[in-house]
Amino acid sequence: MRYALVSFLLIICLATAFSAFGYPKLSQAQNNKILIDQEEAKLDRETEKTTNSKVVQKKITNVIEHYPEYKEGDTLIDEFNGSDLNPNFWNKSEREKNYNNELQAYVPENVFLENGFLVLKASKEDSKYKSGLVDTKSKVEFLYCTVEVRLKYPQGKSFFPAVWMLPSNDRSFPETDIFEVVGHHPETVYFVHHYMENGEKKKTCESTEIVDYLDFHTYKFEWTPYELIWFLDGEIVHRTKKNIYDKPMYLIMNFAVGGIWPGDPNEDTVFPSNVYIDYVRITPYVPEEKLEGIN
Secondary structure: OHHHHHHHHHHHHHHHHHHOOOOOOHHHHHHHHHHHHHHHHHHHHHHHHHHEEEHHHHHHHHHHHHHOOOOOOOOOEOOOOOOOOOOOOOEEEEEOOOOOOOOOOHHHHHHEEOEEEEEEEEEEEEOEEHHHHHHHHOOOEEEEEEEEEEOOOOOOOOOEEEEEEEEEOOOOOOEEEEEOOOOOOOOOOEEEEEEEOOOEEEEEEEEEEEEOOOOEEEEEEEEOOOOOEEEEOOOOEEEEEOOOOOEEEEEEEEEOOOOOOOOOOOOOOOOOEEEEEEEEEEEEOHHHHHHHHHO
């Protein structure tokens, strides 16, 4: 009993001392370690959230609310067999200003249909470059979906074609690159997911080599509440569960010229050059709960 009382009094004294004089000052290294430990614990909690049934169920509820009239098998399929783009699906961009030091102006006349293909044309007139960009903003926007695009692209320094998605609410992140390639390394295609985490720009990415890179290839992206998966010609090339967005997004397809990464054209860059898109298929992801309700 005496020892217990002494221990109790010692604890009271220590608590009083710390209250009066403050806790011992930690070194910068100790503070950094605490911050790192806290960040790792936060990441662990975030990882746990993605597999938490309540969080996933909330995402599924959002899907059902976003597609109230969904019928099984609904999809956007455009095989570009008409004389012009379907205005119910697509916007043609007209824009002088671009990003990342790109050289082109996007103009509607460099987007057209030809022999069953959507063509994005990069051209040069005097010292000015023009090209094409289409998107589905405000027309076809999805909260979780599968996107499949069959296309082929040219080689040439400064060429930078891409198929990607952005949030419908005009935010810059996340940005999901379903496919991108730079023309001076046409054999290497990239699959990237850019996102913000704790105020920092981060990304998860993968690349793969294509031997017959001047031929048509199929790029598919699956976006579900659980995972993001990229496919090339039916084979999985990248997947991640990091920062899965839970708001609607829209599709963009463009053919940029120049910029920080691809650089400027050189004497071997051929103008005009075209990206040919055979088809686009966008199928909304619908959870089993919704499908059970419509069967």
